[in-house]
Amino acid sequence: MATPGIAIVGCGSAAPTTVLDNDTLGKLVETSDDWISTRTGIRRRHVASPDISLVDLAVQASARAITMADIDPDQIDLVVLATSTADDLFGSAASIQHAVGAKQAVAFDLTAACSGFLFGLVTVSQFLQTGVYKNALLVGADLLSRWVDWDDRRTCVLFGDGAGAIVIQANPDSPGLLGFDLHSDGSQNGCLTLRYESAERPLIDGMSANRGRYGFLDMVGKDVYKFAVTRVPETIEKSLFRADLTIEDIDWLLLHQANQRIVEAVAKRLKIPIDRALGNLSEYGNTSAASIPLALDEAVRSGRVKPGDTIAASGFGAGLSWGSAIFRWGL
Numbered sequence: 560m561a562t563p564g565i566a567i568v569g570c571g572s573a574a575p576t577t578v579l580d581n582d583t584l585g586k587l588v589e590t591s592d593d594w595i596s597t598r599t600g601i602r603r604r605h606v607a608s609p610d611i612s613l614v615d616l617a618v619q620a621s622a623r624a625i626t627m628a629d630i631d632p633d634q635i636d637l638v639v640l641a642t643s644t645a646d647d648l649f650g651s652a653a654s655i656q657h658a659v660g661a662k663q664a665v666a667f668d669l670t671a672a673c674s675g676f677l678f679g680l681v682t683v684s685q686f687l688q689t690g691v692y693k694n695a696l697l698v699g700a701d702l703l704s705r706w707v708d709w710d711d712r713r714t715c716v717l718f719g720d721g722a723g724a725i726v727i728q729a730n731p732d733s734p735g736l737l738g739f740d741l742h743s744d745g746s747q748n749g750c751l752t753l754r755y756e757s758a759e760r761p762l763i764d765g766m767s768a769n770r771g772r773y774g775f776l777d778m779v780g781k782d783v784y785k786f787a788v789t790r791v792p793e794t795i796e797k798s799l800f801r802a803d804l805t806i807e808d809i810d811w812l813l814l815h816q817a818n819q820r821i822v823e824a825v826a827k828r829l830k831i832p833i834d835r836a837l838g839n840l841s842e843y844g845n846t847s848a849a850s851i852p853l854a855l856d857e858a859v860r861s862g863r864v865k866p867g868d869t870i871a872a873s874g875f876g877a878g879l880s881w882g883s884a885i886f887r888w889g890l
Protein backbone atom coordinates (compact mmCIF):
# COMPACT_ATOMS: atom_id res chain seq x y z
CA MET A 560 0.00 0.00 0.00
CA ALA A 561 2.29 2.81 -1.16
CA THR A 562 0.57 6.14 -0.55
CA PRO A 563 2.59 8.76 -2.41
CA GLY A 564 2.17 12.45 -2.23
CA ILE A 565 2.95 14.04 1.14
CA ALA A 566 6.05 15.58 2.72
CA ILE A 567 6.61 16.43 6.38
CA VAL A 568 8.54 19.67 6.13
CA GLY A 569 8.46 21.30 9.56
CA CYS A 570 8.36 20.37 13.22
CA GLY A 571 8.29 22.15 16.55
CA SER A 572 7.69 21.43 20.21
CA ALA A 573 7.15 23.12 23.55
CA ALA A 574 6.95 22.11 27.20
CA PRO A 575 6.24 24.04 30.39
CA THR A 576 9.37 25.39 32.08
CA THR A 577 8.43 23.95 35.49
CA VAL A 578 10.18 20.62 36.00
CA LEU A 579 9.25 18.04 38.64
CA ASP A 580 11.94 15.40 39.21
CA ASN A 581 11.44 11.99 40.81
CA ASP A 582 13.05 12.91 44.14
CA THR A 583 10.77 15.93 44.52
CA LEU A 584 7.75 13.82 43.59
CA GLY A 585 8.77 11.52 46.44
CA LYS A 586 7.81 14.32 48.84
CA LEU A 587 4.23 14.19 47.48
CA VAL A 588 3.56 10.43 47.27
CA GLU A 589 5.32 7.33 48.60
CA THR A 590 7.69 6.60 45.75
CA SER A 591 11.36 6.83 44.86
CA ASP A 592 13.62 7.81 41.98
CA ASP A 593 14.81 4.20 41.96
CA TRP A 594 11.29 2.73 41.53
CA ILE A 595 10.22 5.21 38.86
CA SER A 596 13.41 5.19 36.80
CA THR A 597 13.91 1.41 36.95
CA ARG A 598 10.31 0.57 36.03
CA THR A 599 9.72 3.31 33.47
CA GLY A 600 12.90 5.21 32.50
CA ILE A 601 11.27 8.47 33.63
CA ARG A 602 13.39 10.90 35.69
CA ARG A 603 11.61 14.22 35.25
CA ARG A 604 8.38 15.60 33.82
CA HIS A 605 7.30 19.14 32.90
CA VAL A 606 4.18 20.43 34.62
CA ALA A 607 2.02 23.31 33.38
CA SER A 608 1.26 25.88 36.08
CA PRO A 609 -2.36 27.09 36.30
CA ASP A 610 -1.65 30.14 34.12
CA ILE A 611 -0.50 28.01 31.14
CA SER A 612 -3.12 26.70 28.74
CA LEU A 613 -2.96 23.82 26.31
CA VAL A 614 -3.39 26.34 23.51
CA ASP A 615 -0.36 28.34 24.77
CA LEU A 616 1.94 25.33 24.41
CA ALA A 617 0.35 24.18 21.16
CA VAL A 618 0.81 27.63 19.62
CA GLN A 619 4.51 27.74 20.61
CA ALA A 620 5.10 24.32 19.05
CA SER A 621 3.09 25.24 15.95
CA ALA A 622 4.89 28.54 15.40
CA ARG A 623 8.23 26.69 15.43
CA ALA A 624 6.96 24.10 12.95
CA ILE A 625 5.59 26.80 10.61
CA THR A 626 8.90 28.70 10.73
CA MET A 627 10.85 25.54 9.87
CA ALA A 628 8.44 24.76 7.02
CA ASP A 629 9.04 28.28 5.72
CA ILE A 630 5.42 28.88 4.76
CA ASP A 631 3.05 31.76 5.42
CA PRO A 632 0.34 30.81 7.99
CA ASP A 633 -2.17 32.01 5.39
CA GLN A 634 -1.20 29.02 3.23
CA ILE A 635 -2.38 26.50 5.84
CA ASP A 636 -5.65 24.82 4.83
CA LEU A 637 -6.16 22.47 7.76
CA VAL A 638 -5.33 22.47 11.48
CA VAL A 639 -5.86 19.25 13.43
CA LEU A 640 -5.24 19.12 17.18
CA ALA A 641 -4.80 15.65 18.63
CA THR A 642 -5.58 15.93 22.33
CA SER A 643 -7.59 14.46 25.19
CA THR A 644 -7.13 17.54 27.37
CA ALA A 645 -8.47 20.48 25.37
CA ASP A 646 -8.94 23.78 27.20
CA ASP A 647 -12.53 23.70 25.94
CA LEU A 648 -14.70 20.60 25.50
CA PHE A 649 -15.99 22.13 22.25
CA GLY A 650 -12.42 21.91 20.97
CA SER A 651 -9.24 24.00 21.03
CA ALA A 652 -8.04 23.63 17.44
CA ALA A 653 -9.79 26.82 16.30
CA SER A 654 -8.00 28.83 19.01
CA ILE A 655 -4.68 27.54 17.64
CA GLN A 656 -5.79 28.37 14.09
CA HIS A 657 -6.53 31.93 15.18
CA ALA A 658 -3.36 32.40 17.26
CA VAL A 659 -0.98 31.20 14.52
CA GLY A 660 -2.75 33.33 11.89
CA ALA A 661 -3.94 30.40 9.75
CA LYS A 662 -6.92 32.45 8.60
CA GLN A 663 -7.86 30.19 5.69
CA ALA A 664 -7.72 26.93 7.61
CA VAL A 665 -10.49 24.71 8.89
CA ALA A 666 -9.64 23.41 12.36
CA PHE A 667 -10.88 20.55 14.50
CA ASP A 668 -9.84 18.38 17.45
CA LEU A 669 -9.23 14.66 17.22
CA THR A 670 -9.33 12.49 20.33
CA ALA A 671 -7.58 9.14 20.40
CA ALA A 672 -5.59 9.48 23.65
CA CYS A 673 -1.94 8.44 23.28
CA SER A 674 -2.63 7.25 19.71
CA GLY A 675 -3.96 10.71 18.81
CA PHE A 676 -0.93 12.03 16.95
CA LEU A 677 -0.58 8.82 14.93
CA PHE A 678 -4.29 8.76 14.07
CA GLY A 679 -4.01 12.48 13.23
CA LEU A 680 -1.07 11.87 10.90
CA VAL A 681 -3.08 9.35 8.91
CA THR A 682 -6.23 11.52 8.94
CA VAL A 683 -4.43 14.65 7.75
CA SER A 684 -2.58 12.69 5.07
CA GLN A 685 -5.91 11.57 3.55
CA PHE A 686 -6.95 15.21 2.99
CA LEU A 687 -3.60 15.96 1.36
CA GLN A 688 -3.39 12.84 -0.79
CA THR A 689 -6.85 13.39 -2.26
CA GLY A 690 -5.68 16.83 -3.37
CA VAL A 691 -8.31 18.68 -1.32
CA TYR A 692 -5.76 20.57 0.77
CA LYS A 693 -2.11 21.53 0.22
CA ASN A 694 -0.73 22.49 3.65
CA ALA A 695 -1.75 21.12 7.03
CA LEU A 696 -0.68 21.72 10.61
CA LEU A 697 -0.95 18.68 12.89
CA VAL A 698 -0.52 19.28 16.62
CA GLY A 699 -0.26 16.70 19.39
CA ALA A 700 -0.67 18.29 22.81
CA ASP A 701 -1.76 17.14 26.25
CA LEU A 702 -1.77 18.45 29.80
CA LEU A 703 -2.42 15.28 31.75
CA SER A 704 -1.16 16.97 34.93
CA ARG A 705 -4.68 18.46 35.05
CA TRP A 706 -6.28 15.02 35.18
CA VAL A 707 -4.05 12.69 37.18
CA ASP A 708 -4.77 12.07 40.84
CA TRP A 709 -1.73 13.66 42.49
CA ASP A 710 -2.33 11.38 45.51
CA ASP A 711 -2.15 8.19 43.41
CA ARG A 712 1.47 7.03 43.02
CA ARG A 713 0.45 4.38 40.47
CA THR A 714 -0.37 7.05 37.90
CA CYS A 715 0.86 10.52 38.88
CA VAL A 716 4.53 9.57 38.45
CA LEU A 717 4.01 8.54 34.82
CA PHE A 718 2.64 11.60 33.05
CA GLY A 719 3.87 15.04 32.02
CA ASP A 720 2.78 17.97 29.86
CA GLY A 721 3.91 19.00 26.38
CA ALA A 722 3.09 19.82 22.78
CA GLY A 723 4.54 18.95 19.39
CA ALA A 724 3.55 19.98 15.89
CA ILE A 725 4.37 19.17 12.27
CA VAL A 726 3.60 20.83 8.95
CA ILE A 727 2.61 18.37 6.23
CA GLN A 728 2.35 19.30 2.55
CA ALA A 729 0.83 17.64 -0.49
CA ASN A 730 3.81 16.83 -2.70
CA PRO A 731 3.59 14.50 -5.69
CA ASP A 732 7.38 14.07 -5.74
CA SER A 733 7.61 12.82 -2.16
CA PRO A 734 6.39 9.43 -0.92
CA GLY A 735 5.83 10.76 2.62
CA LEU A 736 3.43 8.32 4.26
CA LEU A 737 4.55 4.92 3.05
CA GLY A 738 2.21 2.67 4.99
CA PHE A 739 -0.09 2.70 8.01
CA ASP A 740 -2.23 0.49 10.20
CA LEU A 741 -4.82 1.60 12.79
CA HIS A 742 -6.86 -0.32 15.40
CA SER A 743 -9.35 0.09 18.24
CA ASP A 744 -10.65 -2.39 20.81
CA GLY A 745 -13.41 -0.95 22.96
CA SER A 746 -13.83 -4.25 24.81
CA GLN A 747 -10.71 -3.26 26.76
CA ASN A 748 -11.82 0.33 27.35
CA GLY A 749 -11.76 -0.11 31.14
CA CYS A 750 -7.95 -0.54 31.18
CA LEU A 751 -7.33 3.18 30.80
CA THR A 752 -10.02 5.77 31.44
CA LEU A 753 -10.74 9.39 32.30
CA ARG A 754 -14.47 9.12 32.90
CA TYR A 755 -17.35 11.50 33.32
CA GLU A 756 -18.84 10.93 36.76
CA SER A 757 -22.58 11.42 36.87
CA ALA A 758 -24.32 13.63 39.41
CA GLU A 759 -28.05 14.23 39.38
CA ARG A 760 -29.22 17.82 39.03
CA PRO A 761 -32.99 17.94 39.69
CA LEU A 762 -34.83 20.28 37.34
CA ILE A 763 -38.65 20.33 37.70
CA ASP A 764 -41.45 17.81 38.24
CA GLY A 765 -39.38 14.63 38.53
CA MET A 766 -37.15 15.67 35.67
CA SER A 767 -33.42 15.79 36.21
CA ALA A 768 -30.26 16.39 34.21
CA ASN A 769 -26.82 14.89 34.65
CA ARG A 770 -24.55 17.63 35.95
CA GLY A 771 -21.42 15.70 36.89
CA ARG A 772 -17.74 16.23 36.19
CA TYR A 773 -14.74 14.34 34.89
CA GLY A 774 -12.86 12.24 37.44
CA PHE A 775 -9.20 11.20 37.47
CA LEU A 776 -7.15 9.26 34.95
CA ASP A 777 -7.21 5.58 35.94
CA MET A 778 -5.10 2.75 34.50
CA VAL A 779 -4.61 -0.99 34.97
CA GLY A 780 -0.89 -0.65 34.24
CA LYS A 781 -0.03 -4.34 33.83
CA ASP A 782 -2.82 -4.96 31.29
CA VAL A 783 -1.85 -1.91 29.24
CA TYR A 784 1.81 -2.99 29.35
CA LYS A 785 0.98 -6.47 28.02
CA PHE A 786 -1.27 -4.98 25.33
CA ALA A 787 1.49 -2.60 24.20
CA VAL A 788 4.34 -5.10 23.93
CA THR A 789 2.12 -7.46 21.90
CA ARG A 790 0.21 -5.07 19.64
CA VAL A 791 2.94 -2.54 18.82
CA PRO A 792 5.35 -4.95 17.06
CA GLU A 793 2.37 -6.48 15.21
CA THR A 794 1.12 -3.15 13.88
CA ILE A 795 4.60 -2.01 12.82
CA GLU A 796 5.10 -5.26 10.92
CA LYS A 797 1.74 -4.71 9.19
CA SER A 798 2.65 -1.15 8.17
CA LEU A 799 6.02 -2.32 6.87
CA PHE A 800 4.31 -5.02 4.83
CA ARG A 801 1.88 -2.48 3.35
CA ALA A 802 4.79 -0.15 2.56
CA ASP A 803 6.62 -3.06 0.92
CA LEU A 804 9.56 -2.46 3.26
CA THR A 805 11.46 -4.52 5.82
CA ILE A 806 12.99 -3.68 9.19
CA GLU A 807 16.34 -3.11 7.43
CA ASP A 808 14.80 -0.15 5.55
CA ILE A 809 13.94 1.65 8.82
CA ASP A 810 16.33 4.31 10.12
CA TRP A 811 14.44 5.12 13.32
CA LEU A 812 11.85 3.58 15.62
CA LEU A 813 9.64 6.26 17.18
CA LEU A 814 7.16 4.90 19.73
CA HIS A 815 4.70 6.72 21.91
CA GLN A 816 6.72 7.36 25.07
CA ALA A 817 4.95 5.45 27.85
CA ASN A 818 7.68 3.28 29.32
CA GLN A 819 11.32 2.66 28.34
CA ARG A 820 10.77 -1.06 29.02
CA ILE A 821 8.08 -1.05 26.32
CA VAL A 822 10.46 0.67 23.87
CA GLU A 823 13.17 -1.91 24.63
CA ALA A 824 10.79 -4.89 24.37
CA VAL A 825 9.41 -3.69 21.01
CA ALA A 826 12.88 -2.94 19.60
CA LYS A 827 14.01 -6.43 20.65
CA ARG A 828 10.95 -8.13 19.08
CA LEU A 829 11.52 -6.22 15.83
CA LYS A 830 15.31 -6.76 15.98
CA ILE A 831 15.98 -3.01 15.77
CA PRO A 832 19.11 -1.92 17.71
CA ILE A 833 18.05 0.15 20.73
CA ASP A 834 20.23 3.08 19.62
CA ARG A 835 17.86 3.40 16.62
CA ALA A 836 14.92 4.09 18.98
CA LEU A 837 14.19 7.80 19.43
CA GLY A 838 12.89 8.92 22.80
CA ASN A 839 12.62 11.46 25.56
CA LEU A 840 10.97 9.58 28.43
CA SER A 841 13.59 10.47 30.99
CA GLU A 842 12.96 14.19 30.48
CA TYR A 843 9.20 14.39 29.89
CA GLY A 844 7.50 11.17 31.04
CA ASN A 845 4.37 10.21 29.14
CA THR A 846 3.02 13.30 27.37
CA SER A 847 0.24 11.36 25.60
CA ALA A 848 -0.56 12.81 22.14
CA ALA A 849 2.52 15.06 22.35
CA SER A 850 5.14 12.38 22.88
CA ILE A 851 5.79 11.37 19.25
CA PRO A 852 6.07 14.90 17.75
CA LEU A 853 8.09 16.10 20.77
CA ALA A 854 10.63 13.31 20.34
CA LEU A 855 10.68 13.83 16.56
CA ASP A 856 11.32 17.55 16.93
CA GLU A 857 14.22 17.01 19.34
CA ALA A 858 15.76 14.38 17.06
CA VAL A 859 15.45 16.60 13.97
CA ARG A 860 16.84 19.71 15.68
CA SER A 861 19.77 17.79 17.18
CA GLY A 862 20.63 16.47 13.71
CA ARG A 863 20.02 12.80 14.56
CA VAL A 864 17.13 12.51 12.10
CA LYS A 865 18.11 13.75 8.63
CA PRO A 866 16.04 14.58 5.55
CA GLY A 867 15.10 11.37 3.75
CA ASP A 868 15.32 9.18 6.87
CA THR A 869 12.59 6.54 7.17
CA ILE A 870 10.77 6.38 10.49
CA ALA A 871 8.51 3.66 11.90
CA ALA A 872 6.19 5.33 14.43
CA SER A 873 3.59 3.75 16.69
CA GLY A 874 1.02 5.17 19.07
CA PHE A 875 -0.96 3.16 21.63
CA GLY A 876 -3.16 3.83 24.63
CA ALA A 877 -6.68 4.46 25.83
CA GLY A 878 -9.56 3.21 23.76
CA LEU A 879 -7.83 0.89 23.67
CA SER A 880 -6.32 2.21 20.47
CA TRP A 881 -3.12 1.53 18.61
CA GLY A 882 -1.56 2.01 15.23
CA SER A 883 1.58 2.69 13.27
CA ALA A 884 2.84 4.63 10.27
CA ILE A 885 5.99 4.51 8.18
CA PHE A 886 7.04 7.93 6.92
CA ARG A 887 10.00 9.87 5.57
CA TRP A 888 11.22 13.01 7.31
CA GLY A 889 11.71 16.06 5.10
CA LEU A 890 11.99 16.35 1.37
Ligand code: UT7
Pocket residue numbers: 589590591594595598599673712713714716717779780781782783784787816817818821845847875876877
Ligand atom coordinates in the same frame (compact mmCIF):
# COMPACT_ATOMS: atom_id res chain seq x y z
O1 UT7 B 1 0.17 6.04 27.48
C1 UT7 B 1 -0.75 5.01 27.60
C2 UT7 B 1 -0.07 3.71 27.63
N1 UT7 B 1 0.40 3.42 28.97
C3 UT7 B 1 1.27 2.44 29.16
O2 UT7 B 1 1.71 1.86 28.21
C4 UT7 B 1 1.63 2.06 30.56
C5 UT7 B 1 1.88 0.57 30.63
N2 UT7 B 1 2.17 0.08 31.99
C6 UT7 B 1 3.35 0.29 32.59
O3 UT7 B 1 4.19 0.97 32.04
C7 UT7 B 1 3.60 -0.37 33.93
O4 UT7 B 1 2.61 -1.32 34.18
C8 UT7 B 1 3.69 0.63 35.12
C9 UT7 B 1 4.98 1.46 35.03
C10 UT7 B 1 2.47 1.55 35.12
C11 UT7 B 1 3.72 -0.13 36.46
O5 UT7 B 1 4.81 -1.03 36.49
P1 UT7 B 1 4.60 -2.52 37.01
O6 UT7 B 1 5.91 -3.18 36.93
O7 UT7 B 1 3.48 -3.11 36.17
O8 UT7 B 1 4.20 -2.29 38.52
P2 UT7 B 1 2.87 -2.74 39.29
O9 UT7 B 1 1.71 -1.89 38.91
O10 UT7 B 1 2.69 -4.23 39.18
O11 UT7 B 1 3.26 -2.44 40.78
C12 UT7 B 1 4.31 -3.18 41.44
C13 UT7 B 1 4.44 -2.68 42.85
C14 UT7 B 1 3.10 -2.65 43.62
O12 UT7 B 1 3.37 -3.00 44.94
P3 UT7 B 1 3.07 -4.49 45.49
O13 UT7 B 1 1.62 -4.75 45.21
O14 UT7 B 1 3.98 -5.39 44.68
O15 UT7 B 1 3.41 -4.38 46.93
C15 UT7 B 1 2.69 -1.19 43.56
O16 UT7 B 1 1.90 -0.85 44.66
O17 UT7 B 1 4.90 -1.34 42.86
C16 UT7 B 1 4.04 -0.52 43.62
N3 UT7 B 1 4.02 0.81 43.03
C17 UT7 B 1 4.90 1.77 43.36
N4 UT7 B 1 5.92 1.80 44.23
C18 UT7 B 1 6.64 2.93 44.30
C19 UT7 B 1 3.18 1.28 42.07
N5 UT7 B 1 3.50 2.55 41.77
C20 UT7 B 1 4.56 2.88 42.55
C21 UT7 B 1 5.34 4.03 42.68
N6 UT7 B 1 6.37 4.02 43.55
N7 UT7 B 1 5.12 5.14 41.94
